[in-house]
Amino acid sequence: MQQFLTQTGSNSSAATSPPASPQPRLRQQQAPRKERDPQNKEKEAPPAAMADEHQDLTRAFAGLGGLGVDETALVSALGRWRRQPEKRAQFRRGFLGFFSASAGAVAGIERCEDEYLLHLQAEFARFKDAAVLWAMHPWERDARWAHHVLHKAHPPQVLVEVACTRAADDLLGARRAYQALYHRSLEEDVAYRVRDANASLLVGLVSAYRYEGACVSEDLATEEAKALAAAVRSAPAAATKLVQNEQVVRVLATRSKPQLRATFRIYMELHGKPLEEDLAAEPCLREAVKCLDSPPKYFSEVISRAFSDDADRQAKAALTRVLVSRADTDMEDIKDAYARQYGAKLADAVAKNTHGHYKDALLAIIGK
Amino acid sequence: MATITVPRVVPSPAEDAAALLKAFQGWGTDEQAVISILAHRYATQRKQIALEYEHKYSESLIQRLQSELSGDFERAVYHWMFDPAERQAVMANAATECIQEEYPVIVEVACTNSSAELVAVKKAYHALYRRSLEEDVAARATGNLRSLLLALVSTYRYDGDDNVDMELARSEAKIVHEAVRNGAAAGGHEELIRVVGTRSKAQLRATFGCFKDEHRGSVTKALPRGDDPTGYPRALRKAVRCVADPSKYFAKVLRNATRESAGTDEDSLTRVVVMHAEKDDMGAICAAFQKRASCTLEQAIAKETSGDYRSFLLALLGS
Numbered sequence: 216m217q218q219f220l221t222q223t224g225s226n227s228s229a230a231t232s233p234p235a236s237p238q239p240r241l242r243q244q245q246a247p248r249k250e251r252d253p254q255n256k257e258k259e260a261p262p263a264a265m266a267d268e269h270q271d272l273t274r275a276f277a278g279l280g281g282l283g284v285d286e287t288a289l290v291s292a293l294g295r296w297r298r299q300p301e302k303r304a305q306f307r308r309g310f311l312g313f314f315s316a317s318a319g320a321v322a323g324i325e326r327c328e329d330e331y332l333l334h335l336q337a338e339f340a341r342f343k344d345a346a347v348l349w350a351m352h353p354w355e356r357d358a359r360w361a362h363h364v365l366h367k368a369h370p371p372q373v374l375v376e377v378a379c380t381r382a383a384d385d386l387l388g389a390r391r392a393y394q395a396l397y398h399r400s401l402e403e404d405v406a407y408r409v410r411d412a413n414a415s416l417l418v419g420l421v422s423a424y425r426y427e428g429a430c431v432s433e434d435l436a437t438e439e440a441k442a443l444a445a446a447v448r449s450a451p452a453a454a455t456k457l458v459q460n461e462q463v464v465r466v467l468a469t470r471s472k473p474q475l476r477a478t479f480r481i482y483m484e485l486h487g488k489p490l491e492e493d494l495a496a497e498p499c500l501r502e503a504v505k506c507l508d509s510p511p512k513y514f515s516e517v518i519s520r521a522f523s524d525d526a527d528r529q530a531k532a533a534l535t536r537v538l539v540s541r542a543d544t545d546m547e548d549i550k551d552a553y554a555r556q557y558g559a560k561l562a563d564a565v566a567k568n569t570h571g572h573y574k575d576a577l578l579a580i581i582g583k
Numbered sequence: 584m585a586t587i588t589v590p591r592v593v594p595s596p597a598e599d600a601a602a603l604l605k606a607f608q609g610w611g612t613d614e615q616a617v618i619s620i621l622a623h624r625y626a627t628q629r630k631q632i633a634l635e636y637e638h639k640y641s642e643s644l645i646q647r648l649q650s651e652l653s654g655d656f657e658r659a660v661y662h663w664m665f666d667p668a669e670r671q672a673v674m675a676n677a678a679t680e681c682i683q684e685e686y687p688v689i690v691e692v693a694c695t696n697s698s699a700e701l702v703a704v705k706k707a708y709h710a711l712y713r714r715s716l717e718e719d720v721a722a723r724a725t726g727n728l729r730s731l732l733l734a735l736v737s738t739y740r741y742d743g744d745d746n747v748d749m750e751l752a753r754s755e756a757k758i759v760h761e762a763v764r765n766g767a768a769a770g771g772h773e774e775l776i777r778v779v780g781t782r783s784k785a786q787l788r789a790t791f792g793c794f795k796d797e798h799r800g801s802v803t804k805a806l807p808r809g810d811d812p813t814g815y816p817r818a819l820r821k822a823v824r825c826v827a828d829p830s831k832y833f834a835k836v837l838r839n840a841t842r843e844s845a846g847t848d849e850d851s852l853t854r855v856v857v858m859h860a861e862k863d864d865m866g867a868i869c870a871a872f873q874k875r876a877s878c879t880l881e882q883a884i885a886k887e888t889s890g891d892y893r894s895f896l897l898a899l900l901g902s
Contacts, residue, residue, distance in 0.1 A: 387702065390739050398746035402738055403781035415773075418781070422737035424705050426715040461729070469718035469733070 283573025357389035378420035379506035419468030436477035511548035584866035622898035668703035693735035694825035734780030744785035752789035834871035
């Protein structure tokens with residue numbers, strides 16, 4: 216078991232698509248296990264207490280949902296049932312997501328599921344990742360995330376996020392860090408490795424060095440809102456997809472953020488609905504617009520997605536990424552946006568959905 | 584090696600400012616005095632003189648120069664007064680105003696600076712015009728020219744030459760060859776723009792070298808002359824030449840500008856001399872000029888220009 220408890224880096228290993236989270240299966244095990252226990256031959260502990268013990272153990276082994284591992288519970292679980300291997304065997308037989316009696320039947324064991332070991336590895340690594348990323352220079356963080364996304368062919372959400380929510384000099388700093396780390400420029404790797412329709416948008420976004428001043432031209436915003444609307448209207452019949460439309464890419468990749476927000480506002484005024492709604496068919500484009508328009512709102516959505524039951528590996532890793540990278544910038548705005556959107560305090564949601572040292576680390580980062 | 588000469592003992596900015604005021608006073612302007620001061624000061628010194636002048640005489644030195652001088656001489660001195668980053672930002676902005684003709688300026692600024700210098704130009708552009716260079720280029724150009732110029736201007740190339748991948752150079756030389764052969768079909772332009780617009784200069788030079796080895800002709804000769812009205816083929820050729828050998832490129836611009844038959848192109852002449860006189864590569868440009876022309880650059884300038892403009896340019900070249 217030892218080899219699986221050492222970390223080999225966050226979100227690493229599985230080059231194949233992430234396995235479906237084991238958690239939904241586990242949640243379904245709760246009821247059946249309680250029914251099975253009364254048939255249990257053990258007489259030392261009454262069935263209800265046994266079920267509690269099993270539940271505690273399951274929770275300790277990151278088995279009841281939520282992110283991170285409850286280290287305290289795990290330590291006390293390890294001290295349980297000394298010299299009682301038959302109880303441990305019973306636990307293994309009851310924890311169907313973690314162990315499989317059928318898979319190990321040939322050898323007479325309840326075999327550890329490889330998927331669950333990966334799940335444990337990821338959960339144990341969360342605290343480590345949060346600490347290491349927190350200590351790193353922001354530019355190096357962004358460069359490493361970008362490199363990871365490109366070389367593991369993960370969805371480009373992280374690239375859009377880094378390119379659109381960082382200040383111009385921070386994005387430039389991240390590009391410099393990328394060069395120092397990997398001896399290639401970020402845009403050359405993006406251009407080389409992203410071969411789908413999103414390529415020109417992504418290259419444009421990561422190459423941007425936007426004007427940061429507040430100077431906004433209402434006329435220009437109106438003109439470009441109309442150009443965007445025209446592009447959206449003509450998209451269904453056009454030869455290329457909306458995300459490849461030159462006007463759209465040009466506006467989103469070169470205009471300053473205040474100018475873009477004015478454009479989005481005017482779009483809403485002209486068409487009665489926000490631009491994001493019209494971009495439902497192009498997730499990359501929609502994410503870019505959201506990031507450019509209101510980073511706190513976008514980040515609070517990403518955080519909320521990390522807590523949902525069907526969150527995949529990337530969605531869960533996003534929690535650490537968002538909280539660590541925004542701790543020094545707009546954390547207060549994110550807290551406000553989260554409260555507005557989900558009616559709960561961010562700290563409460565984090566406390567509810569995470570465990571152990573990971574939880575403490577995140578709460579410390581979020582602050583009061 | 585830069586060509587301007589600065590006296591070993593430089594007068595203080597206050598002395599220079601006073602001397603300039605004296606040159607402006609009275610009937611007419613003492614242009615020689617202006618040249619003898621400004622053409623022999625580095626960018627930081629010129630900036631200090633301008634600050635001192637404004638502080639003491641409550642008017643902008645640049646504006647006074649603009650009113651006292653005229654013609655090509657005035658334009659040359661005006662551009663010379665800026666520091667290198669601001670100067671290129673000013674030239675690039677002027678070029679975006681009529682981008683269909685002036686795109687070579689943008690290609691030059693984008694391709695012949697180091698990555699750090701290009702960022703300085705873009706920062707200066709933000710400060711001067713409260714917009715980014717990229718947004719102006721993107722808004723004014725169209726079609727393939729826009730895609731190319733925007734890529735060239737936005738990129739932050741890796742500056743090192745320690746990571747040239749010869750395998751990649753060979754495969755990209757093939758891509759370039761295919762793109763050139765197939766033209767607009769099958770996204771040929773996109774791949775060309777991707778390679779030329781993102782790869783490091785060292786990697787590109789390796790790619791061009793592989794192209795030459797494989798196809799016995801340089802990339803620039805192979806690039807289509809094209810009938811694209813947006814000027815994209817010419818811009819692409821210029822970009823490739825700027826990356827491959829900037830000194831040779833600028834020497835050619837100077838030769839074209841000082842050609843006897845066609846009349847002198849003062850704008851290009853001023854641009855190249857003023858941009859490079861205080862940079863390390865001016866010596867190389869002069870050498871490249873002399874290699875192809877039958878005379879030195881100074882001789883060509885002496886022959887094709889006159890008056891204060893000529894004196895100023897020759898002073899910048901160290902004559």
